[in-house]
Amino acid sequence: SQQGEEDPQALSIQEGENATMNCSYKTSINNLQWYRQNSGRGLVHLILIRSNEREKHSGRLRVTLDTSKKSSSLLITASRAADTASYFCAPTYSGAGSYQLTFGKGTKLSVIP
Amino acid sequence: GAGVSQSPSNKVTEKGKDVELRCDPISGHTALYWYRQRLGQGLEFLIYFQGNSAPDKSGLPSDRFSAxxxxxxxxxxxxxxxxxxxxxxxxxxxxxxxxxxxxYFGPGTRLLVL
Incomplete structure (x- = not known):
């Protein structure tokens, strides 16, 4: 399996603080996506960063990609209680089965009001 | 517009029974995927449909599963x-x-086999 590995497994912060979670992967990617999952149900796409991009922003989200280190990070600024969720990264690769999203166990973020 | 919908939301069944889960994709989307997520785990790919091409069934865990x-x-x-x-x-x-x-993901069907 070529899933991404999220780190840390769990993160607890106060509302208003920033949250950073990391993702590592093993082989060259085409792109990497971040998803959020609330209450163990459907996933919501947050952001997609392509292999030739280094940084991308979307609202309070900032994603970086370092292909030399095979890693990505997701930063949530000025966190809110509603950001409490599990966050997953999904690297995508070339070749057979490249459409599959492979997820790790995620980072469980708790934002305390 | 409507998102991906799934039914039922929850299903409790007895061991040995058959179950059928339904997915309605977003209109116009040619690709459809099924995944399974066990408690506290990531997603496991099960099957992929793309237009009229033969589906990729490589993730189905056993011949008891079909789509x-x-x-x-x-x-x-x-x-x-x-x-x-x-x-x-x-x-x-x-x-x-x-x-x-x-x-784009649906809300999922939570299956419990007793």
């Missing part, structure tokens, strides 16, 4: 002779073309 899709619309995932280890959330997703772009 069908009618054209580019509804899909059903069938689990025969359910086992307790089949208990999980089954998630369906669709995407416009199936070429590594964003996948």
């Amino acid at each position: 069908e899709r009618t054209g580019e619309s509804v899909s059903t995932l069938t689990i025969q002779r359910t086992q307790q280890e089949d208990s999980a959330v089954y998630l369906c997703a669709s995407s416009l073309l199936g070429t590594q772009e964003t996948q």
